[in-house]
Amino acid sequence: MKFSKATNYALHTMLFLAVVPPNKLIGVQQLAERQEVSPTYLSKILTKLVKAGMIESTSGANGGYRLKRNWEEISFLDIIHAIEGNASLFECDLNHGQDCMIQKIMVTAEEKMEDYLRNQKISELAKKMTAVL
Amino acid sequence: MKFSKATNYALHTMLFLAVVPPNKLIGVQQLAERQEVSPTYLSKILTKLVKAGMIESTSGANGGYRLKRNWEEISFLDIIHAIEGNASLFECDLNHGQDCMIQKIMVTAEEKMEDYLRNQKISELAKKMTAVL
DNA sequence: CAATCAAAGACTTTATTTGCCCATGATAAC
DNA sequence: GTTATCATGGGCAAATAAAGTCTTTGATTG
Numbered sequence: 001m002k003f004s005k006a007t008n009y010a011l012h013t014m015l016f017l018a019v020v021p022p023n024k025l026i027g028v029q030q031l032a033e034r035q036e037v038s039p040t041y042l043s044k045i046l047t048k049l050v051k052a053g054m055i056e057s058t059s060g061a062n063g064g065y066r067l068k069r070n071w072e073e074i075s076f077l078d079i080i081h082a083i084e085g086n087a088s089l090f091e092c093d094l095n096h097g098q099d100c101m102i103q104k105i106m107v108t109a110e111e112k113m114e115d116y117l118r119n120q121k122i123s124e125l126a127k128k129m130t131a132v133l
Numbered sequence: 134m135k136f137s138k139a140t141n142y143a144l145h146t147m148l149f150l151a152v153v154p155p156n157k158l159i160g161v162q163q164l165a166e167r168q169e170v171s172p173t174y175l176s177k178i179l180t181k182l183v184k185a186g187m188i189e190s191t192s193g194a195n196g197g198y199r200l201k202r203n204w205e206e207i208s209f210l211d212i213i214h215a216i217e218g219n220a221s222l223f224e225c226d227l228n229h230g231q232d233c234m235i236q237k238i239m240v241t242a243e244e245k246m247e248d249y250l251r252n253q254k255i256s257e258l259a260k261k262m263t264a265v266l
Numbered sequence: 267c268a269a270t271c272a273a274a275g276a277c278t279t280t281a282t283t284t285g286c287c288c289a290t291g292a293t294a295a296c
Numbered sequence: 297g298t299t300a301t302c303a304t305g306g307g308c309a310a311a312t313a314a315a316g317t318c319t320t321t322g323a324t325t326g
Contacts, residue, residue, distance in 0.1 A: 001134050003223045003239070004314065011235050012227065027271070035227055041316050047273060060324025061270040076238060090136045094145065094168055101262065102144050105209060105253050106136070113246035120238050129234065135313095137283065160302070174285050180304065193293025194301040 006045050007083045009035055011122075013046065014079055017055065017067050018126035025064035045083065052082035077117035139178050140216045142168055144255075146179065147212055150188065150200050151259035158197035178216065185215035210250035 013031055020026060028046065032039040046065055049055045054074055055065050090106035146164055153159060161179065165172040179198055182188045187207055188198050223239035 001136050001140075001217055001222065002220075003134050006314080007134075008223070008225055008227070008235070012225075012229075015235065029271090034229075038316060040318075043272070044274090044316095050272090057272055058324080059270085059272050059322075060326095062325070063271050063323085065272090076242070084134055087135075089134065090141070092141055092145075094141070096145075096167075101258055102141070102148065105250075105258070109209070109246045109249045109253075112249045113242045116242045116245045117238075120242075125234055125238070139283080162302090171285060173287075176303070177285095177305090183303090190303055191293075192291075192301085192303045194295065196293070196302045198303090 001089070003080070004084065007080055009037055009042055009045050010049060010079050010083045011076065013042070014049070014054065014067075014074065014122050015126060015129070017065065018071065018122050019129055023066055025058055025062065025066055027064040031065070048082055049079070052078070054078065054082065072121065072123040074122050075118050076120040076122065077114055079122070080117065134222070136213070137217065140213055142170055142175055142178050143182060143212050143216045144209065146175070147182070147187065147200075147207065147255050148259060148262070150198065151204065151255050152262055156199055158191055158195065158199055160197040164198070181215055182212070185211070187211065187215065205254065205256040207255050208251050209253040209255065210247055212255070213250065 012035055016031065016034065017026065028039045028043050031046075032042045035042070046055065046057070050057050050065075054068060054071065056068050057063070057065050088107055089110050090103060092100040092103040092106075094100070145168055149164065149167065150159060161172045161176050164179075165175045168175070179188065179190070183190050183198075187201060187204065189201050190196070190198050221240055222243050223236060225233040225236040227233070
């Protein structure tokens, strides 16, 4: 089990958009170059972020992506869920009588991780990054 | 990202061995039937647990598997690591100057989950299970 | 209308997981 | 010591998921 590269690309893209001057439109091209990934592949990831309501896109010349209004509230967990989905990391499909105690423990463990990630805002990290510059 | 079925099989096997009369040898056959998985596949998972020092095996007629001495201390995390390996769930291989802040946050999140799983002993769960019977 | 850029679908490639088959080696029972 | 039993290990095959490409469409700007 591993987080996908797509999640990594999504997190880095969001952080970059949060550091760049607000409302400025950034094209896939530029985002892809920074991360050394093909623009077409990154494009699919960005579309997921658009559908999740985290960024918005503008077509046509000088188009691109930028963050949406509520972006300061967006957490790491939001981004991860947008890319990886919301399903539980552990699912016991064995049919052993009552509900699975192992499953319960695993889900609780996952929630510990999620609790932390829910409190890590991309905006907070962006603030720290710009402070270093 | 998902925990593998192999991890689920391993956890259930360990719990079963912890509930069964101590020192009794259980064959793959029996373990596989309970979980509705092929004996050959489960066998490979069990071999990993043997190599991790959690269970021991006896070949030959009436052979099988049983827990090792220190089994009461074995945690969920130990079992998961034995099957899935010890690598971090998140690895940023982008080469952007300094060390990756995103990576740091993700690793910390993972540690929250691990902290919990380290404190969940299979022996504790076994105790609860037998209490219900 | 021409250039630019995101969206979307189909498709290929690669990696991982899951599972099976068969040969080998250890052990107990007879 | 031979036979039946059972774990170990290698190699292979199928299924699934992740990563990446190509091409068409549709929107927007100039």
